[in-house]
Amino acid sequence: MTALLFGILTIALVGPIPQALAHASWPLYAPRAAMTLWQAVALAAVLSAFSTGLAIAANLLSPGVNGAPTTNPFDEVERLGWFLWTVYVIVFALTLLVGAKLIYSIVRVGVRTRARRNQHRMLIDLVDRVDRHRERGRDIRVLDVPAPLAYCLPGLRGSRVVLSEGVLNRLTDDELSAVIEHERAHLRARHDLVLEAFIALHEAFPRFVRSRSALGAVELLAEALADDQAAHATAPATVGRALVACADATAPRGTMAVGGPTTLVRVRRLCDVRPLPLVSTTAYLLAVAILVVPTLAVAIPWLTELRRLVAHM
Template structure:
């Protein structure tokens, strides 16, 4: 009977307090790839723990040697709650994904009508006649777009432009939009007192840091930093991934651009923590079953 309680407590801990505490651990950002895996581990472990708590309680009551009406009722209620949690996740995922893809299709049609292709700028880049300096990518399977405004082209130096294009293409290659979509689903699926906005905000930042590092390897840290400051005045439209549309996060990203030292030990420890988080709820659920064999 202790297993469902422990799993429930773990689910609540990983959904709220843990993300808020982890978001304050700024040192983890120095290994952004491992940190992103850790955040995914926290999210997945929270879901596994929540579902496992209900299943563990249901099976514990149902497999009693002499089940009474109360035990059957508790097992049924536990299964119902588990089904509601899973159903809410799936429904939110469907609604979020449908809305985003419809938004991107509509935006893509507008871009194809209003944007100008300029191969001198870059292959597959669309330029919009707009004064505000903006750069963003619009993800899509085989139909992605990199978009620049005329204001951005007029203000960016050649090396800065190379950095911006490398940044946006890094987002598209890594499909950061799918990671952000998954965390948006988790954030919207549950009440605010359960879910934490810290996870979504931190994952957004880490995705930008990873794209920044790819761009810095291509064009250098200084041109990228200058480009990000230039683009800070603009904001990417909903459904896209922009280079610089968060002033607070931008300060952090520029500070992290100074990071040149590799941290293999920290990365290994962070990845190990992510793996341990996934093993923990699984062990709580599977352990009692194996012990009864």
């Protein structure tokens, strides 16, 4: 029964729940709380998947009729029945597969992204116009290209905010400050690490259960959080004008651009700021509950069993 409950919870946390959360409107008006809830849902999905495997392993390796562990697999087949035993083995194998694929995805996404960023960082440092806007900070890089470019490049060796002449020619000083603050907000909050984790999680689970809209919703929340920081440093109207001016700005893979297809939604949000303290508090409480309940459900039975074994030693 425990394995079944954890299995259902896992499927819900990687499919219907993210789908419903991605289509809700309130996260845009409580982005920090929504981002916390998204991360809790993702972590709880991983915990529930492994909890399913642990519960199945406990059933397959449970003591025999005399209290001793069974060594003959046919005894377990006789105890559980062929159908239930087969289901347990298949689900346990899928759990191991998801775990292995998650580790592989985390390593692959991390290595691939950092290699791409390191190469890109060396390139922009070589072609940087050092005579432009260096007074705004040592992290600013200006590229002498007419195409609109405005993005940040995270990295342990030094982050970069990359702008092009095409964007500089479009923006006023206040709008340029808003764009720079937007990108620096991404760098300070390390939104790149959050997005990498969701990309790895998205690739790890099978396609028929994972939600396609989860990653896009998290990306939008990251942009909303950066917009709020820029609006706090300048003004919402200034950020809105800068977003419109940079709506067609592009960025290489592995970076975060200020523009993009979500510009219209973000501008509308800046024009309709609606603080939702009750919704934020509820989201934080849900995030705690989603993490605590599966953890306790796993920990308490295992601690009880460990206490029983210690008591009989």
